[in-house]
Amino acid sequence: MWKTGQDVEKPGIVVTGVSGRMGQMLVKVVNASDQVRLVGALERPGSDWIGRDLGEAMGGAPLGIQVSDDAVETIAKAQAVIDFTSPAATVAFAELAAQARAVHVIGTTGLTEDDLLKIRAAARHAPIVRAGNMSLGVNLLVGLTRRVAAALGEDWDVEVVEAHHRMKVDAPSGTALMLGEAAAEGRGQTLDALRTPAREGITGARERGSIGFSAIRGGDVVGEHDVIFAADGERVVLRHLASDRAIFARGALRAAIWGQDKGPGEYDMADVLGL
Ligand SMILES: NC(=O)C1=CN([C@@H]2O[C@H](COP(=O)(O)OP(=O)(O)OC[C@H]3O[C@@H](n4cnc5c(N)ncnc54)[C@H](O)[C@@H]3O)[C@@H](O)[C@H]2O)C=CC1
Numbered sequence: 001m002w003k004t005g006q007d008v009e010k011p012g013i014v015v016t017g018v019s020g021r022m023g024q025m026l027v028k029v030v031n032a033s034d035q036v037r038l039v040g041a042l043e044r045p046g047s048d049w050i051g052r053d054l055g056e057a058m059g060g061a062p063l064g065i066q067v068s069d070d071a072v073e074t075i076a077k078a079q080a081v082i083d084f085t086s087p088a089a090t091v092a093f094a095e096l097a098a099q100a101r102a103v104h105v106i107g108t109t110g111l112t113e114d115d116l117l118k119i120r121a122a123a124r125h126a127p128i129v130r131a132g133n134m135s136l137g138v139n140l141l142v143g144l145t146r147r148v149a150a151a152l153g154e155d156w157d158v159e160v161v162e163a164h165h166r167m168k169v170d171a172p173s174g175t176a177l178m179l180g181e182a183a184a185e186g187r188g189q190t191l192d193a194l195r196t197p198a199r200e201g202i203t204g205a206r207e208r209g210s211i212g213f214s215a216i217r218g219g220d221v222v223g224e225h226d227v228i229f230a231a232d233g234e235r236v237v238l239r240h241l242a243s244d245r246a247i248f249a250r251g252a253l254r255a256a257i258w259g260q261d262k263g264p265g266e267y268d269m270a271d272v273l274g275l
């Protein structure tokens with residue numbers, strides 16, 4: 001059963017997209033934590049999980065929480081909303097979390113510039129922690145990528161290669177974009193200025209100083225990222241391999257707890273982890 005009584009002062013967490021790959025992992029990690037209470041579970045309207053007990057819908061013991069599609073009512077109960085869903089849903093949840101003055105932890109990737117502007121507006125009212133990857137390892141790799149890119153000049157071509165499961169809908173991955181941004185920052189530039197569009201056909205030779213991306217999709221790959229620095233006669237490859245989605249869920253829960261005493265604004269996992 002979920003926690004009540006003496007735990008009532010602990011931050012109440014709402015998990016969105018609970019039937020999803022990350023949603024189910026988040027429910028397990030949040031429910032196992034003695035630092036928070038799971039107070040709500042959201043799924044999209046029309047999902048056959050709506051109205052069911054969350055624990056039973058996940059194939060386990062009852063959790064005493066009914067899966068809801070009423071985001072307004074559910075988010076009103078939250079001190080933090082942990083959200084790994086879709087861009088449209090995340091933009092809507094950002095507004096509701098801001099109204100509830102709840103921390104919004106956003107793992108959703110594939111957000112457009114317009115989505116990001118709406119999220120920025122919501123962050124004027126409550127803390128938002130957003131990262132394309134919530135794992136400790138990738139956030140360390142981001143810092144390493146920035147340093148290596150700064151140390152190696154433009155004679156070293158930068159390519160980011162990522163692999164994910166067959167169900168992933170966006171490319172390049174949010175993580176690949178974080179790594180590309182870090183490489184661009186290391187060179188004192190923006191990714192927008194250096195990014196090469198996906199290659200196909202007669203592309204011409206590689207543009208000096210550009211940053212390229214390649215995406216592989218297949219099977220059940222949780223997430224693999226290489227940042228390749230390639231020069232004449234040698235290569236440096238920085239690599240992160242994820243084999244368990246719990247790494248993302250643990251990072252997200254840490255962000256939800258970290259955000260409890262923070263003011264409105266946009267934060268990322270480097271802030272949370274003190275990197
Ligand atoms: N930042 C990070 O560390 C990570 C980010 N992700 C990102 O998280 C997102 C979700 O990934 P998965 O769990 O693999 O996808 P998924 O497709 O398994 O799950 C998404 C869930 O969100 C639900 N959903 C969609 N619209 C909704 C709405 N309006 N209200 C409530 N629920 C709604 C869907 O029904 C589905 O159950 C993706 O953008 C992915 O790239 C995934 C893993 C780690």
Ligand SMILES: O=C(O)C1=N[C@H](C(=O)O)C[C@H](O)C1
Pocket residue numbers: 109132133164168172173174175176222223224
């Ligand atoms: O969709 C996924 O699965 C993942 N998405 C994130 C991304 O886009 O980088 C993080 C992780 O790689 C898994």
